[in-house]
Amino acid sequence: MRHARLINTTEITTTQQRKPKRAMKLPPDIQFHEDIRLLVYRPRGLVNRATVNKIIIVIGELEATLKEPFNRFSDTVAADAVDLNFEYIIRVSLYRRLF
Secondary structure (H helix, E strand, C coil), X not given: CCCCCEEEEEEECCXXXXXXXXXXXXXXXXXXXXXXXXXXXXXXXXECHHHHHHHHXXXXXXXXXXXXXXXXXXXXXXXXXXXXXXXXXXXXXXXXXXX
């Protein structure tokens, strides 16, 4: 079983010194490699609305916190099945495109 990882985010103060802001706890199936700015998502078992909502929340929080773009990679080798309907996929796509 993998352990959740903490992401240390930073903020720039008025003196332009980097100061730790907070640590973000990631679920065990999500890793963020700060050195190469890469988010890796490895879902296991069934991919459904709950798992998609979880990764959307993590991506949104990282985007808001880091303020810089980063790459994303999904390794779906361990996913056994996908239980998503077409309407939900379109809604998620539109939501991500608008925000």
